[in-house]
Structure formats: structure tokens, C-alpha cells
Amino acid sequence: MNEDVKRPLPRSPEDRLLPRDTRRSLPIALLRAREAVMSRFRPMLAEHGVTEQQWRTLRILYESGPIEASDLAERACVLPPSLTRIIKALDDRGLLTRERHETDGRRVLVEITPQGKALIAAVTPESVAIYSEMEARFGKDQVEALLDQLEKLTRAL
Amino acid sequence: MNEDVKRPLPRSPEDRLLPRDTRRSLPIALLRAREAVMSRFRPMLAEHGVTEQQWRTLRILYESGPIEASDLAERACVLPPSLTRIIKALDDRGLLTRERHETDGRRVLVEITPQGKALIAAVTPESVAIYSEMEARFGKDQVEALLDQLEKLTRAL
DNA sequence: GCGATATAATTAACTTGTTAATGAGAATGA
DNA sequence: TCATTCTCATTAACAAGTTAATTATATCGC
Numbered sequence: 001m002n003e004d005v006k007r008p009l010p011r012s013p014e015d016r017l018l019p020r021d022t023r024r025s026l027p028i029a030l031l032r033a034r035e036a037v038m039s040r041f042r043p044m045l046a047e048h049g050v051t052e053q054q055w056r057t058l059r060i061l062y063e064s065g066p067i068e069a070s071d072l073a074e075r076a077c078v079l080p081p082s083l084t085r086i087i088k089a090l091d092d093r094g095l096l097t098r099e100r101h102e103t104d105g106r107r108v109l110v111e112i113t114p115q116g117k118a119l120i121a122a123v124t125p126e127s128v129a130i131y132s133e134m135e136a137r138f139g140k141d142q143v144e145a146l147l148d149q150l151e152k153l154t155r156a157l
Numbered sequence: 158m159n160e161d162v163k164r165p166l167p168r169s170p171e172d173r174l175l176p177r178d179t180r181r182s183l184p185i186a187l188l189r190a191r192e193a194v195m196s197r198f199r200p201m202l203a204e205h206g207v208t209e210q211q212w213r214t215l216r217i218l219y220e221s222g223p224i225e226a227s228d229l230a231e232r233a234c235v236l237p238p239s240l241t242r243i244i245k246a247l248d249d250r251g252l253l254t255r256e257r258h259e260t261d262g263r264r265v266l267v268e269i270t271p272q273g274k275a276l277i278a279a280v281t282p283e284s285v286a287i288y289s290e291m292e293a294r295f296g297k298d299q300v301e302a303l304l305d306q307l308e309k310l311t312r313a314l
Numbered sequence: 315g316c317g318a319t320a321t322a323a324t325t326a327a328c329t330t331g332t333t334a335a336t337g338a339g340a341a342t343g344a
Numbered sequence: 345t346c347a348t349t350c351t352c353a354t355t356a357a358c359a360a361g362t363t364a365a366t367t368a369t370a371t372c373g374c
Contacts, residue, residue: 019216019281020288022232026300027194028213029307031234034187036314041184046363051329056185059176070352075179077188082330084354089329106339106352124176131177138313143183146310149303150186156295157193203333208359227322239360241324246359263322263369 040134044126048119053078055123057086061096061112062120068101069108095119197291201283205276210235212280214243218253218269219277225258226265252276 022028038052045055053076060076061067067075073083087110090096095116101107112120135143179185195209202212210233217233218224224232230240244267247253252273258264269277292300 019219019277019284022213022216022220024304026288026291026304027191027198027209028234029304029311030187030191030194032311033307034184034191035234036311037184037187040314042362051362052184053330056179059179062176063179068352077185077192079331079333080353081332081355085330104340104352108353120176127176131183134183134314138310142306142309146306147181147183147186149299149306150190152299153295153303154186154189154193157197157291199332208332210360225322236361236363237323238325238362242360258322261322261370265323 040130048123066111197287205280223268
């Protein structure tokens with residue numbers, strides 16, 4: 001009867017019947033933060049004719065050297081079907097090469113071309129500028145701390 | 158000549174010509190973390206026949222009451238074209254209602270239906286369980302701290 | 315009131331995300 | 345050897361992300 005008096009917090013974590021407040025939801029918070037960050041980069045990338053995912057793919061390719069498609073997908077955070085399409089699009093533009101593995105016919109080896117490197121060289125200064133401006137706003141140490149926390153979370157799950 | 162000795166870090170932030178290491182990139186780290194989190198929720202949502210975005214939309218609708226489409230898009234982190242499609246899909250399933258604003262014919266008012274609330278009631282226990290398990294793995298206080306940092310970053314940009 | 319401008323939602327066109335199914339090649343075991 | 349099984353990439357089908365254009369309605373200025 002006076003149950004309410006004894007439990008002034010009707011939505012404690014253990015007996016909640018309602019969903020978590022969307023303002024304190026990890027998936028939504030991560031989405032918002034990502035959108036806040038990417039909205040700075042997207043217009044610039046668009047001017048260079050690459051999507052966000054294509055840019056990720058090229059960067060991984062650039063820093064890894066020749067790499068198998070499955071590894072590339074993993075590192076670029078792109079699903080295999082998407083990567084197939086992205087590779088095709090970038091190959092058509094001459095930004096990468098795609099060839100079969102010598103001994104294992106199932107695998108595909110991908111490598112960035114000089115044109116691909118040139119695109120990276122063209123985009124990088126603007127990208128670095130945007131990143132620096134973000135670090136200035138949010139605090140460089142804050143960014144580093146956040147990166148550490150995100151990495152920890154990713155590994156914990 | 159001995160410039161190298163005085164600057165042992167060839168890629169300091171100020172004079173970098175190469176892109177940031179993708180392992181320390183905020184956009185990619187946010188993406189990875191989000192994927193790590195969502196991979197836990199997606200299969201469960203799929204069993205209930207809703208996508209991640211539809212679930213976000215319904216939750217906002219549930220906690221906001223009748224709301225204009227533009228506000229809904231903002232709060233659910235969904236772009237207007239996507240929201241149009243989502244509203245149509247959920248309307249077809251009777252999970253929400255969609256009607257024109259009384260005085261402003263441009264606006265659209267959306268409201269959750271009892272069936273929509275029933276779906277929320279059905280999904281919520283599983284959702285809460287998954288969230289709790291994540292908090293247990295990562296640490297509840299760590300989650301809270303991360304949420305705070307993400308919110309700060311979002312507002313700072 | 316009327317034309318110009320602004321805003322909300324939608325549509326269009328394309329890329330990507332997502333899951334399931336398919337195809338092709340490799341590895342395994344009888 | 346050959347059938348089974350497994351793995352990697354691709355295709356298929358549909359939902360959603362993204363930008364630009366379009367439509368419909370409001371608002372503003374004259």
C-alpha cells in the first residue's frame with residue numbers, strides 16, 4: 001500500500017518496465033556523436049567525389065598495403081556486400097586494383113593505386129584541418145580520453 | 158641536418174602530411190563502438206519485426222506523446238526522407254497514426270497507437286536485459302561516464 | 315489581396331547497411 | 345577419388361542514409 005513511499009524511484013534499473021530514456025541510451029548517444037563529427041567531414045569528402053565509406057576504405061588500403069578483401073572489410077568497418085560494391089566503384093575510377101589470390105581462388109587481393117594515393121594526398125590537408133578544429137573545440141586530451149574509452153568498450157563487448 | 162634528432166616524432170599533429178592513423182580516428186572509433194553495441198540488439202529487434210531505426214522512432218514516439226514529424230526526426234536521429242518511409246511502414250502495421258496539423262497544413266502529427274505501445278512492452282524486457290549485461294561487462298559507471306563524454310562532444314561541435 | 319520568399323514534407327536517385335541465399339573454390343574424410 | 349563440408353566473395357532483396365529537387369502550404373512585404 002505504501003510501497004510507493006518506500007521506493008521513491010519507480011524506474012530503478014532492476015525492475016524497470018519501460019525502456020531506457022533515449023537521452024541516456026548508448027546506441028543513440030553514439031549515433032548522435034558520430035553524426036556531429038561526420039557532418040563536418042561529409043561535405044568536404046563530397047567535393048572530392050568520395051563517400052564516407054569509400055574514404056575509409058581508401059585510408060585502410062593506404063596504411064595497410066595490399067590486403068585481402070575480408071581483412072579490408074573488417075578494418076574499414078564495412079560489411080562484405082558493401083565492400084564488393086565499393087571496390088567496384090573505386091576500381092572503375094582507377095583508385096585501386098582488384099585481383100584474385102594466387103593460390104586461393106576464393107580470395108581477392110586489393111591494392112591502392114598511385115591515383116588513389118593522390119586522392120588521399122589531396123584530401124588529407126583538409127581532413128587534418130577539420131580534425132584539428134574539432135580537437136580545439138572539444139579539447140585534445142578529451143578526444144584522446146574518449147578514444148580510449150571507446151576502444152575499451154568495443155573490446156569489452 | 159640533425160633536425161631528426163630534435164623532432165623524434167615525424168608525424169606530430171601540426172606538420173602531418175599523412176592521414177591520421179585509422180585506429181585513433183574519432184569517426185571510426187565511434188562507428189566500431191556503435192557496431193559492437195548494436196550487434197547485441199539487432200537480432201532481438203529483428204525477431205520482433207522492427208529495424209533499429211523503427212525501434213528508435215517508436216521509442217521517441219512513446220516517450221514524447223503526439224509529436225510533429227520534424228521534431229521526431231530530430232530526436233530519433235533520422236533524416237526526413239528516411240522518416241517518411243519509416244512512418245509509412247509503421248503506419249501500415251498500425252503501430253502509429255499520421256495526420257495533418259490542424260492549422261498548418263505543411264506539418265504532420267504522429268502518435269503511437271496501443272499496438273505500438275504493446276510492441277514496446279514486448280521488446281523492452283529483452284532490451285533491458287541486453288543493456289544490463291553490457292553494463293555488467295563494461296561497468297555501469299563507465300557507461301555513465303561515456304554517455305556524459307559523448308553528450309559533451311556532441312554539444313561542443 | 316498578391317507576389318515573393320520561406321518552411322515542412324515528400325519524392326527522386328544513388329550509395330550503403332543488413333540478412334539470406336548463391337556460387338566458386340578449398341579443405342576434409344571416407 | 346569423390347562426396348561432404350567449409351570458407352570467401354558475390355548477388356539478391358529490401359531498409360535506410362544522403363543530397364538535391366519538388367510539392368504544398370505559410371508567411372512576409374508591398
